[in-house]
Amino acid sequence: MIFAQFMSGLSRGMMLFLIASGLSLIFGVMNILNFAHAALWLVGAYLCYTFWYLMPNAALGLWLSIFLAALSLAAVGWIIEAVLIRRVYDRELSEQLLLTYALVLIIDDLIKIVWGVEDKLIARPPLVAGPVFIFGAPLDSYFIFVICVGFGVAIGLWWFLKKTRYGHIVRAAVFSREMVSALGIPIPRIYTGVFALGIFIAGLAGAIQAPVGSITLGMDMAVIIQAFCVVVIGGFGSLLGTFVASLVVGEVYAFSILIWPEGALALIFIVTALVLIVRPWGLFGTPART
């Protein structure tokens, strides 16, 4: 029972990490808090449904759909950055927030126009349809897949940021835009790339979320606030912080829903407020960024 709850918290945490890591990456590098992140995440889920629907007989239908959804969402992110976000880099925080908030309203209505108001359901392939038994506890096998992808993305992002040339440029851009740009590296292209990467992960998260339950309009509204909380708790721009905070929030939710179901969601906001009051830069962030 407790183990099952732990695993459910783990998979919930991983899902949050997939959403929040892109959010944190974009904020850390570009200083833009992307309200539209969860709306794009939901588009990823709907795209996954559409690809899956178009390939009813393909053996790898769902897996291919997840990949295609993430890829096409990255393209959408690339366009959004090039057309809109780029224009507000040197603007006030409030204007940047408003722009991405306006995007939420537009994207949610576009989803309604394109996919309609009915819930969408994806039938899982047999591999991940049934439960598996670990220590005698029945577990949803799809959760195992979610957890694996979460760890995979975490390791992949870490490797990208720490070990590759592009990762080094991105981390340098976090510290000083001017310096990186003085070295002849085109900052706008780096920003577009980072935004597209963040949205790619959001698309991956959305597509993976799609077969968990039904895909519903407005799912993104609760998710974006939780993702903000995770990023705040972990510290803006800190990958490790986001990872730890996702797991903490996932587990706190999974266990508090057993003990005190009414308070489970409120608890996240209490934790977030506490962290902001005591350590505004988050558990793993650095004070310099405030």
Add this chain to the structure above:
Amino acid sequence: MKRSFWLVLVFIVALALPSVIGEFWVHVAIEILILGLFAVSFNMLFGYMGQLSFGHAAYFGVGAYATGLLLLKTPLPLPVCFFISMAAAGLAALVFGYFCVRLTGIYFAILTMAFGQLIYYIIFQWYAFTGGDNGLQGIVPPGWLLNVRHYYYFTLFIVIGALVVMWLISASPFGHTMRAIRDNAERTRFIGINVRRYMLINFVIAGMFAGLAGGLLGPFNRSIAPDLCNWQQSGIPVFMTVIGGPLAFFGPMVGAVIYTLLFALITGFTEYWPLTIGLVIILVVLYLPGGVLGLVQKKWIPLHSKKLTPGPNGGAGEEI
């Protein structure tokens, strides 16, 4: 001189309005007044203190629930309910604001949002007291306000009274101290001002007037739902203020007129209101920084009569 002319003109139009328009538009006008008051109270934080609150709807909601519950469960007269609404919202703002004013910028925005969501979930889950997600139904104003035109005049005078008070606050030494904090908090501290205390007082004032606006809403709608406390609702005064112009005292009011009229017109023939307002906001942010009143200032107020300085929010001109 010129502004007082406009204010008198707007006042006369507001007085004459209910006798020339139909009942539907009287409803719209009341909504403009209530949401305008809400937006002006928000701008006490945003325009005058320079901090973006993304949880202001919580205080609006606390005020709405206070008046709603008092009307349903006690025989108190409506004006007393409004005072209690303001006190309740002010108290909530005091408790949460105490922590919020320690932060600025993005952290202020997120902490106000987190507290706002906390209040929202409390109201949403507390079935025994607030009715949970059913909200409160059957909030009936006293007999003399049942007629919608009467309620319009009642709201008009309360909102004007509240605007006068907020105008006096913003024009007082306190108001100028807030502008100083907005423009440079560090220098303001150096001249011996307790920045946090001033910000907290301002936060409480903004919360109280949001509570008053919320109080006006219940007897007008005859019902209250918890949705009016959540973060999407907190976005509405932000939209109004940015459309109207955050650097002018009446900017949020102008924004409330534009937003609410647009809402009434657009929802008449399409359900895609969010899409429409989203596009409007993007256009305003990209091409009209400073809002409508910012544009008016730039275009129509001659340069030699007033020195224009770039505002902190990317807008042009000082307060009008």
